[in-house]
Amino acid sequence: MSKIFGGLNAVTDLNLDIYPGERKGIIGPNGAGKTTLFNLITGVFPITTGSVKLFGQEVSKWPTYRRVRLGMARTFQITNLFPKLTVLDNVLLAAQGVSAMKFSMLRFQTSYRDLFDKCHLLLEKAGFTDRKDVEIHHLSHGEQRQIEIVLALATDPKLLLLDEPAAGLSTGESHEMADFLNTLDSELAILMIEHDMDVAFSVVNNIAVLHYGKIVEEGTTDEVRASEKVKEIYLGVG
């Protein structure tokens, strides 16, 4: 698939497959088109040519929310939560997004016990039970990054797109993040953009290297680590 913004080929003839349970990383220098790639997969931007298939379904023309209901979730590079709502309210919104009860107008949200149970469970797994009533903007950056992922998980995804989950985290926090990601269901496919190589290499098995909108190298973590081309891109050798 390709994406052309005006005269700029942001993503060119890119072909990427991801299978159930696969953990794939995308790396590449700034402006390589990583986030654009996510926006194309999720349908934020329409694709110019080619096609996007989700779980065998042609979804190129689908709006974002329909793709999400198929079982795709995404986090944002720049934290994108509901800052004035509590942690629990954030997760509740995420959890009801993929169910039909989101249109219910005549009952209090608090009367949906199943929904609350599900959210409490998610928060417990992520270690947020004691902070569930804290408003998001009072949380630390690291905690917000974690809630980003909890929200994505609340939609019961089969494919999880993580846009730099460790962005802005300290080394310690990054390790926590990586450990947290490694506890996730092994059936879940993860496609992750990450600059922090420690996090990337500890979570993913395969890596695709993106440069000027093209995949220049793809392989296992070890192969990519050894690749001359990658060194050239990152270090500018030769």
Added chain:
Amino acid sequence: MALKDRKKILTVMIVMALVGLFTPFANDFIRLLITQTLVLGILALSVDLLLGFTGLASLGQAAYLGMGAYLTAILVDRFQFGLGCDLSLILLMGIAIGAAGAAFFGLFAIRATGVYFLIITLALGMVVWGLANRWNSLTGGDNGINVMMRPNCGVDFSNDINFFLLVYIFFCLSLTAMYVLVNSPFGRTLVGIRESETRMRMLGYNTWLHKYLAFVIAGGFGGLAGVFWTHLNGIVSPEDVLLPISVDALLMVVLGGAGTLVGGPIGAAVVVFIREYLSTLVEWWQYILGGVYVLTILFLPDGLMGLMALVKTWRTDRSEKEGAEASSGQVR
């Protein structure tokens, strides 16, 4: 439900009970003002649903009030319909026409956000005004339509006390319905959209549809307010659908506190009393109203309801400080 919410609900219920008990014994003028406040309060509730909960500032809410108002007046004037127990039908039809109007206009308006939404709702409001002003054969043009009689269905609503009670009951129903709505799963999605629409889309929400439904519901409440508006004033004219009513409704919500539901009606009370009561006392009442708006927006971004929260935190701060001083005194 949290204890804090229960306290708030109890406070609102007590205030509403007092209004219901006190008003029938108040003098005619005050009773009229309270009735007017309640009618505009319903309109303010509809604006708050959009502004406070969905994050959409509408400058055309008078259009839906106008639709309900004109429907009521035209049916009475032409067909003598809605003067008996068929008033209940009129109320339903008023809600329906407001909602239908919003359903049509929403197709254009909901595409926009922010200032663009403001402008487009303003433009659509002016369309309704244009129709009211120019469609002489239906709306009576500039003169409007006089409605000399209020309905009588066993209870005679030409009696101001009875009419007040009717409006009062429907205001309470509207407030309750709105409260349930904003706390329902659907209502929570509106708040989510207000906070971050991109995130909501990424969570599987068709945000357009949610905003559209909110717009239609707000239109329905506007239409309901319109039915009472006609019978309150005994006349409906193009002025009633003109910009000032829309602006008033928006400012009432901002004044009272957006996203609080009760803020709108409180703002309505302040505006109505300054405009109708103070204007009998001083000629420069408009400066007072303007001053109140400016001061609120400058110093109370959360409106008068924000003032209460402010006083509360100030008091707890002070009592904590005193407590701390007292305990440190004991140590000494």
